[in-house]
Amino acid sequence: MQISVRLKLNTTKEQSEALIDTMRVFNALCTDIARNHPDATNAFSLHSLVYREVVATSPLSSQFVIRAIARVAGANKTRKTQLSSKKLPKKKHRPAAHCSFARFSAVPYDARLLNMSSLLSGETVSIASLRGRQKIKVCLDRRNLDVLLSGKIAGGALLVRSRREDFFLALVVDIPEAESIHAADVLGIDMGVVNIVVCSDGTAFLSDHVDKRRQRYARARKSLQEKGTRSAKRRLKKIGDRERKFRRDVNHCISKQIVAHAEGTKSAIALEDLLGINARATVRKKERARRFGWSFAQLRFFIEYKAKLHGVDVIAVPPAYTSQTCPECGHVDKKNRPSQDTFTCWSCGYEGNADYVASLNIRALGIKILESIPQPARSAGLLLGARQCARNVAPSVETMTDNIKGTPLKGTDSNPHESVSGSYKPVTSVMGN
Numbered sequence: 219m220q221i222s223v224r225l226k227l228n229t230t231k232e233q234s235e236a237l238i239d240t241m242r243v244f245n246a247l248c249t250d251i252a253r254n255h256p257d258a259t260n261a262f263s264l265h266s267l268v269y270r271e272v273v274a275t276s277p278l279s280s281q282f283v284i285r286a287i288a289r290v291a292g293a294n295k296t297r298k299t300q301l302s303s304k305k306l307p308k309k310k311h312r313p314a315a316h317c318s319f320a321r322f323s324a325v326p327y328d329a330r331l332l333n334m335s336s337l338l339s340g341e342t343v344s345i346a347s348l349r350g351r352q353k354i355k356v357c358l359d360r361r362n363l364d365v366l367l368s369g370k371i372a373g374g375a376l377l378v379r380s381r382r383e384d385f386f387l388a389l390v391v392d393i394p395e396a397e398s399i400h401a402a403d404v405l406g407i408d409m410g411v412v413n414i415v416v417c418s419d420g421t422a423f424l425s426d427h428v429d430k431r432r433q434r435y436a437r438a439r440k441s442l443q444e445k446g447t448r449s450a451k452r453r454l455k456k457i458g459d460r461e462r463k464f465r466r467d468v469n470h471c472i473s474k475q476i477v478a479h480a481e482g483t484k485s486a487i488a489l490e491d492l493l494g495i496n497a498r499a500t501v502r503k504k505e506r507a508r509r510f511g512w513s514f515a516q517l518r519f520f521i522e523y524k525a526k527l528h529g530v531d532v533i534a535v536p537p538a539y540t541s542q543t544c545p546e547c548g549h550v551d552k553k554n555r556p557s558q559d560t561f562t563c564w565s566c567g568y569e570g571n572a573d574y575v576a577s578l579n580i581r582a583l584g585i586k587i588l589e590s591i592p593q594p595a596r597s598a599g600l601l602l603g604a605r606q607c608a609r610n611v612a613p614s615v616e617t618m619t620d621n622i623k624g625t626p627l628k629g630t631d632s633n634p635h636e637s638v639s640g641s642y643k644p645v646t647s648v649m650g651n
């Protein structure tokens with residue numbers, strides 16, 4: 219499996235200027251080559267045509283020239299395919315005569331231009347620029363470390379300049395997938411209204427401070443939108459970035475705990491099919507912001523890829539009626555759901571928290587699907603060693619979201635998992651960091 223990683227570079231002012239220069243000159247060179255050879259799609263033949271001349275005249279090193287030639291050949295090829303494709307809608311204006319590259323479009327770096335040998339030990343990279351090699355500090359958070367230590371960097375990197383004029387290295391890391399653990403049980407996951415996630419073992423993820431922060435962001439956004447001044451817009455964007463980062467952190471944290479728990483209890487994870495998450499039920503206006511204000515698709519993606527890394531199977535179940543079915547007697551009725559957060563069965567009188575009931579139904583569907591698939595032999599999680607190692611490297615890097623713990627949901631004393639797996643442990647102790 220390939221995971222992309224973005225590493226922020228802590229550049230000094232001089233280093234930033236060196237990188238800016240490099241980007242500008244490199245992209246201008248690419249545009250130049252493309253202008254003179256708009257139809258060259260083969261890097262080797264383009265190389266023999268232009269290399270000597272370009273190296274003699276360009277201030278960039280020969281390795282940059284090699285990268286520029288390969289990039290132009292690639293772009294020309296893409297352009298040719300697009301022009302010859304009849305599926306593309308015809309544009310009103312004529313297509314450009316050649317490829318051109320924006321001033322600050324990403325610059326490809328290969329192993330000769332970018333040395334990452336002290337990335338993990340010294341948190342620095344040595345990166346070629348117009349003004350010689352720059353040794354630049356890299357921000358390594360624990361998640362990036364986790365990914366980097368779990369696999370190998372595939373190919374080169376892209377030097378990216380963000381809108382805020384920060385520099386990043388975009389890498390792709392090849393990570394071996396763990397073999398599937400033999401699932402003896404299924405952990406049903408409901409992504410819901412009141413709680414971000416409720417698991418079928420009764421764990422709910424929504425600490426008060428997540429909700430409070432969510433509301434605080436919403437309030438701040440509203441008042442700034444009403445102001446509408448230029449500085450308000452700037453603040454709005456800042457808040458948006460911060461809120462996105464906050465959600466991502468929380469999603470990382472929740473997904474990690476869910477997967478760790480599933481792995482520890484040898485369970486597969488059952489989720490509703492993607493479409494079900496926001497489309498399942500009509501949501502009252504008051505609840506709408508909470509429900510649609512969370513990136514469930516991202517959380518799902520995080521759960522899926524972390525599960526893959528740990529050999530935990532993920533089962534997608536059809537979302538229909540998971541919120542209206544009685545987990546005790548199987549009675550399906552809209553009336554079973556008198557309000558957003560309560561469930562009362564009209565047939566047998568079973569009562570419970572609606573999200574929890576949904577997670578039970580998702581689990582039941584997951585078990586059905588799991589039983590219909592033959593399971594491959596169990597194997598040990600290959601990546602645990604690497605993860606442990608990552609922790610030892612950066613024991614002090616803690617994010618606030620590490621404080622988010624799943625808490626037992628009130629009123630869910632009966633534990634359905636006991637009937638299937640005898641070795642069940644309370645979630646809080648399993649999920650601790």
Ligand SMILES: [Zn+2]
Pocket residue numbers: 544545546547548549563564565566567568
């Ligand atoms: Zn019932």
